[in-house]
Amino acid sequence: MAKSDEKGKTEAKEGMGSAGKFSDILGLGVQTKNVVEDENPAAGFRMLKAAGFSCADFSLNYYLTNVSLYRSQRNDFFDRSEQELERYFTPHRQGAREAGIRIHQMHMPYPIYIPNGRKELNEYLWKVVAPKSVAVSAFFDCYYLVVHGFKLARNLGSEEAEWEWTERFLHSIAPIAKEMGVTICIENLYSNAGGHLVEGPCCNGKKAAERIDRINDQYGAEVLGFCFDTGHANLVGLDFEEFITTLGQRLKVLHIHDNDGVGDLHQIPFTFTKTRENTASTDWEGFVRGLRAIRFDKVLSFETAPVLDSFPGEMKSEALAFIARIGEWFSRQLSS
């Protein structure tokens, strides 16, 4: 696969549907899942563009789902060679380009390690799926590939021991990522205690910042960045503003979505309330303050594919357009 150009060269600022008036933000994005179909990817990208998006979060993870992996099952999608994957995704890349959509970020299949899973499957995830995901990312000229850290603290005894395993994995793909100009982004996740979603990997902003800096220093390149997931942060009560400002420029990618603070619902921001006043129970003001404080200048990307499952199919375009309008509102808040 061809090595990407330097990010600064190609990451030109793009408009957001209406003449690029929000100059600080590079674009608005959303997941391709439920919109871009393999049979006719160009149509899906055109729909995203028409809704007001200029970027997309390519849902590579849906080619090998977590549901099947947790059942210790896998399909043969990543058995394809890199060239075969390129051929497979050529219509997608072409369709995105023609529609004027840039693939800003991509999600690697997860989990990349299954505790108590079959050894062959774990080796396959680590040694086959992960490097090929980096290659696919580069093929799309997508600079940011989001990965999930390992959820092993219960078994290994501490978050530090868990991170050691994640770091070992990151080192296994960092050289390829560096070569291909891709930044691997770790994401704040949750764990489960009796159905109560609690802090999981990468929920400590200070530690994440230190680790990112250390690893990037080691490689002399930005091989590692951060993906802030608003929904996950809301579930475990993180202070958005503090977390974002702690990360600063290490924050490369966003997963914007909302929930009730109980379940990982991936719904439209401002959806949930908990009081009679009906004011949003997710701290969107803190989110905006945080992004403003670090002068966030990348893509406002929504991880709201489940919204398209809950709305009637006939309303897909309208639902996407509404999400894009919210993105524009966020953008205005950041540029004002």
Place this chain on the structure above:
Amino acid sequence: MNISISTIGIVNANIPGQGTQDIANAGFDKVFLEFGVFCSPYELEEAGMPAKGERQSDRISVADEPSEMGPQSARMLRMCQEKRLRVSIARAPYLPRDTKRTDLQELLARLQEESIRCCGEAGCNYLVVRPLFAGISAGQEWEKNRVYYLRLAALAREHQVMILLENQCRFVNGHLIRGICSDGETAAEWVDRLNQEVKEERFGFCMDVGVCNLCGQDMHAFARALGKRIKAVVLRDCDGHRENSLLPFLCTYQGQPQTDWLNLIRGLRDIGFDGELALDLSGTASGFSPLLRPQLLTLAKAVAEYIRWQVEIETQLGKYPSVVLFGAGNMCRNYMKCYGEKYPPLFTCDNNPKLWGTSFCGLEVRPPEALKELPDGCGVLICNIYYREIEKQLRELDVKNIGFFNDEYMPSFHFDRLKEAGSDGEIG
């Protein structure tokens, strides 16, 4: 580690006889006193405002006159003394998390001062004083609280009281998220800076497990960040979404606890916690009929002792000159993984004759009869969940020094579990 119990939901502050007696009868000898019972968060919310409707008012409101704290708490404190219940820890009045009042900082300071005086009189060494949050703009938290806490330091010294800061939630339109002192490292820094300013250890920390749970926090990491600064732990259960103070282990979903007890216990073990374990089951107690409270409190005592036992599990393992295990299954395997090197057993026993003479995790598996000939002082640790049946069997074998091991809250776990043994109903 001291165990105490909050009086809220159990003791009526005006008629404290029965509640304090119930507490004493359950075997507690220490209580966690909430001064909030004399000046509730909602009373504070209305401080200085005209009384609404028929406000019951033959008593002077402590919120209106803080010096009333002493006289109004005197009856409760006297009753505790009578029942030989020591107030080992107390919490000063505080505002509701969704307060609209931003003008009460001076009143709060005066209430904390009165609380310190009351602690001094009761011989209580720890007073939890929640940080100020209402009316404090972002970025001003430390400076405002620094002044607030330092104001209390001299009086606290005079009354030999240590002031404990506490982790807080922040109310965001009904959603409770991480608030002041909920970051362990920052909280540790606050405690250290305050102590440096007063040139003595006058400040410590109280870890509210309920708040950690509401914020979905990694309690292992939180406890380790604060270390020995943690002088008290408020032990309470909740579903992780709504404020509640339930007896630990009551909040479960599909058989799993909704509070991450594993990481709490790991954290308290790692820091060698030896302070006040303050049980707050006010929500559970209020839900139970007064007729059932005595039984509930007996259970509460057993729960607190169990948590203490788990935190101090290594102390139990180290008290024997040598140990033998009973059980050659997962629990024995977990023992060997985490403690086998430090406390190596002489051998293990099992009731399954097929295992006799075999080796399991490096231990010889012997029949139970082998326990008849043990070195002096050797402990026999039951490593099987059928504790009571095996204990009975061991007593029949005239085994001395029977102890229990439990692997629910291990420092680490294997990635897999061995298949259940004894599917034929045989123990071991």
